[in-house]
Amino acid sequence: MKEWLSKFFDFETLLFGQTWIEVVWIALLALLFLAIVYTVNRIVAIGQKGHMEDYFTWVRCDTCGWTGEVSKFHKNCPNCGDTLNFR
Numbered sequence: 001m002k003e004w005l006s007k008f009f010d011f012e013t014l015l016f017g018q019t020w021i022e023v024v025w026i027a028l029l030a031l032l033f034l035a036i037v038y039t040v041n042r043i044v045a046i047g048q049k050g051h052m053e054d055y056f057t058w059v060r061c062d063t064c065g066w067t068g069e070v071s072k073f074h075k076n077c078p079n080c081g082d083t084l085n086f087r
């Protein structure tokens, strides 16, 4: 196993000495790596979206009719400066 590992990670072997089985393995590992990166990115994106929804909310200003996303801690309309009512 250790010999196989050192052969696998030997740079010269990777460049010039692959058998087709090793090429298939490298391709599969690359695909697996990309799948993991894609999945992690999706999870992080969903996590950040959930986090954003905790602090930002869609509101409609009763005074001027402005509609948009504001921080729940920012209680004034960005358009007219009037106090926003959160529902």
Ligand SMILES: [Zn+2]
Pocket: 061, 062, 063, 064, 065, 066, 077, 078, 079, 080, 081, 082
């Ligand atoms: Zn307004």
